Amino acid sequence: MGDLGLSRPSPAPDPHEPATSVDAPLVAAARRGDRAAFGALYRRHARLVQAVLLSRVAPDSVADLVHDVFLQAMNRLQALRDDSAFAPWIATIARRRAADWRRRRRDTVPLEEAMPEAAATEVDPEEAFDAQAAVAAIRSLPEAYRETLMLRFVAGLNGPEIAARTGLTHGSVRVNLHRGVEMLRKKLSEGSGHA
Amino acid sequence: MRDEDDALFSGRGALPEDLARLERALSQLPLPPEPDWNARPRPERRPPVFAWAAAAAVLVIASAALLLLGRDAWRVETLAGKPSLGGVAFAGRIALGGRVTTDTRSRARLDVQGLGVVELEPGSALRRVRGQGPERKLALDHGTLTAFIQAPPRQFVVETPVGVATDLGCTYTLSVARDGRGKLAVTLGRVTFTHDGLESFVPAGLWCPLSPSGDGVPRRDYASDTFLAAIATYDSTQGDAPALERVLETAEPSDAITLWHLLPRVDETARARVAARIAALIEVPADVSRERVLALEPAALDAWWGAIGMGPASEWRTTSPKQALP
Numbered sequence: 059m060g061d062l063g064l065s066r067p068s069p070a071p072d073p074h075e076p077a078t079s080v081d082a083p084l085v086a087a088a089r090r091g092d093r094a095a096f097g098a099l100y101r102r103h104a105r106l107v108q109a110v111l112l113s114r115v116a117p118d119s120v121a122d123l124v125h126d127v128f129l130q131a132m133n134r135l136q137a138l139r140d141d142s143a144f145a146p147w148i149a150t151i152a153r154r155r156a157a158d159w160r161r162r163r164r165d166t167v168p169l170e171e172a173m174p175e176a177a178a179t180e181v182d183p184e185e186a187f188d189a190q191a192a193v194a195a196i197r198s199l200p201e202a203y204r205e206t207l208m209l210r211f212v213a214g215l216n217g218p219e220i221a222a223r224t225g226l227t228h229g230s231v232r233v234n235l236h237r238g239v240e241m242l243r244k245k246l247s248e249g250s251g252h253a
Numbered sequence: 254m255r256d257e258d259d260a261l262f263s264g265r266g267a268l269p270e271d272l273a274r275l276e277r278a279l280s281q282l283p284l285p286p287e288p289d290w291n292a293r294p295r296p297e298r299r300p301p302v303f304a305w306a307a308a309a310a311v312l313v314i315a316s317a318a319l320l321l322l323g324r325d326a327w328r329v330e331t332l333a334g335k336p337s338l339g340g341v342a343f344a345g346r347i348a349l350g351g352r353v354t355t356d357t358r359s360r361a362r363l364d365v366q367g368l369g370v371v372e373l374e375p376g377s378a379l380r381r382v383r384g385q386g387p388e389r390k391l392a393l394d395h396g397t398l399t400a401f402i403q404a405p406p407r408q409f410v411v412e413t414p415v416g417v418a419t420d421l422g423c424t425y426t427l428s429v430a431r432d433g434r435g436k437l438a439v440t441l442g443r444v445t446f447t448h449d450g451l452e453s454f455v456p457a458g459l460w461c462p463l464s465p466s467g468d469g470v471p472r473r474d475y476a477s478d479t480f481l482a483a484i485a486t487y488d489s490t491q492g493d494a495p496a497l498e499r500v501l502e503t504a505e506p507s508d509a510i511t512l513w514h515l516l517p518r519v520d521e522t523a524r525a526r527v528a529a530r531i532a533a534l535i536e537v538p539a540d541v542s543r544e545r546v547l548a549l550e551p552a553a554l555d556a557w558w559g560a561i562g563m564g565p566a567s568e569w570r571t572t573s574p575k576q577a578l579p
Contacts, residue, residue: 093290104284112282121285132290139367143403150369150403153424153441157372157399189278200475201440202458211279216264225403225422225442229564230456232262239261239272 085141088132096135100128103145106223107152109212113204114156116163117193123159127152146223195245196238203238210235326351327366327381334359336373340380352380355396365389368409369402374428384410397428402442406568415463416448421569423457433465438474445569453514454558454569462488470514479503484511497523501530509535510561517549524549535560 080102087095107127111120131148138147196207209220217231226234260266268276326346329338336359341350353361355377363371363379368389373379377396384390390410391398402409402420409420413429423442429435437446438460446453448467455461455471462469469488472481480503487496497519504512512531516524528546531537538556545553555566 097287097290100287100290104287108282108284124285125288128288137364146403150401154370154372154401157401157424188274189282192275192279193282200458200473202456205441208279210261211276212282214264214276214280217259217262219264227564227568228262229568230443232259233562233564235261242275243271 079142081144082141085135085138085144089135096128096132099131099144103148104128105213106145106149106209106215109208110149110152110205111156112193112212113197113208114153115159119159123152123155127155130155146225149223191246192242195242198245199238199241203234203241206231206234207238207242325366328364329353330362330364332360332362332372334375336361347381349381349383352378354378363391365391365400365402365409368404369400371401372399374398382412393427393429395429395431397426399426400424413463415465416446416468419445419447421445425455429463433463435463437461437463437468443569451517452570454510454563454566456510456563459510464488466491470511470518472511473507476508476511477503477505480505480508480511492519492523494523497526501526504530504534506534510563513554513558513561516546516554521547531557 084095084099088099104124107124108120111123115123127148130151196204206220209215217228221228221231260268326348328346334356336353336355338347338351338353340352341348347353353363353373355361355373355375357375359375361373365371374397378394379398380392382390382392387408388410389408392412401424402422404422406421407419411418411427415429415433418427418437421443423439423444425437425439425444427437437444437455439455439457441457443456446455446468453461453468453471459471459473461471472484483499483503487500490496509531512527515527519527524547528543537560541553541556546557558566
């Protein structure tokens with residue numbers, strides 16, 4: 059699989075753990091300078107940030123931008139008013155960082171250049187191909203569906219969790235998921251035939 | 254469909270095989286290695302003597318700022334060039350009555366306290382004005398802004414010379430030139446745009462042109478070229494009959510949202526044509542008579558909106574629908 063600009067797997071957080079109750083004490087501790095607490099926030103929400111970025115920027119830039127987003131968050135933690143709202147807050151930082159990236163690259167980088175060559179990994183080669191093709195196909199969908207699908211399949215969030223992190227209604231998330239999947243299936247069947 | 258019946262939405266139960274495979278593949282994408290957070294520099298700690306002096310200075314400055322600006326001045330950050338602050342502004346912040354202007358090389362970021370940020374592009378003029386109740390309100394006199402808002406619906410409002418954009422939780426770009434022409438494009442979430450009692454509902458993936466006479470109907474980014482050309486002609490001819498016919502001919506089911514917005518904007522004869530085309534493109538509620546829609550009865554319009562699949566109209570409305578002129 060193409061490594062999508064990222065170098066090694068880290069343990070994924072459990073996305074179904076109630077974010078608000080767990081995040082608040084971690085944010086409070088991180089604000090007091092507890093770097094281990096900030097590390098815990100990173101491990102809990104890196105997938106979310108990765109998904110938001112993958113829907114907006116070239117995949118080979120995602121790893122650097124994930125770090126940028128968390129560094130910005132660390133430096134601006136004092137500005138977060140509701141400690142339990144860390145997840146939507148860092149998702150907003152990620153969207154803004156992606157907008158900056160796109161503004162800077164707009165005239166110089168074609169969208170397709172970003173997908174890296176496949177690299178040897180421990181992941182099953184067929185599924186790795188699926189991941190690369192799926193990321194490319196999702197990125198070719200209308201903007202409204204990209205982030206919802208990435209949050210669903212990359213970050214492993216369910217509909218209500220996506221709604222909580224994006225400000226969309228449950229109805230809109232459901233529509234985006236179903237229409238997006240429908241279009242994705244069409245794209246993937248037109249392309250390599252995998253999915 | 255109920256949540257528990259929908260594994261894609263609820264995350265519970267088995268997904269179809271192709272989606273399960275997709276989920277397995279994408280959930281294994283590697284994450285970047287975690288940085289060594291302890292290696293990041295910590296903020297410098299000043300000796301206590303300086304800390305006391307600094308605290309006293311901050312207290313004096315903060316008191317002066319509070320007196321001058323009120324309690325909720327919003328921070329303005331330079332992104333490029335030299336944006337300028339005017340009106341009620343102090344120490345890089347603006348309060349009610351403050352303004353930010355950017356020249357052709359400047360960009361600025363405004364921290365909308367507690368709600369998100371607004372980025373102001375070159376050649377723009379933005380003022381902070383009083384909103385109603387909890388509303389945070391800006392006035393974009395001319396130029397372009399992008400709003401990244403994470404807030405409950407209807408708390409962030411931007412007025413322009415040609416109408417008012419009300420945030421329902423989203424990211425959007427709003428531009429308006431000095432002649433009143435412009436564009437509202439929504440990339441995430443939803444925005445309503447109101448002009449003279451007519452309200453447009455603009456979800457992510459749609460945009461609408463703005464003009465001195467208000468807003469054009471929202472249209473999808475990915476509508477067919479023929480439909481986009483037809484609706485542009487309709488805008489430029491201010492709604493003549495052949496242009497409307499071309500819009501109706503080229504509309505696809507996913508353009509029903511555009512046609513729905515035409516209903517209160519056209520005369521009765523044209524409205525019947527538009528309603529018939531919507532009913533041909535999507536499944537409209539059988540228990541809502543066509544006559545009620547043609548009479549622009551709010552409940553009937555809302556029921557048809559519900560059939561488009563963008564959530565109930567009650568989630569959107571900030572005003573009551575207005576009867577179009579005969």
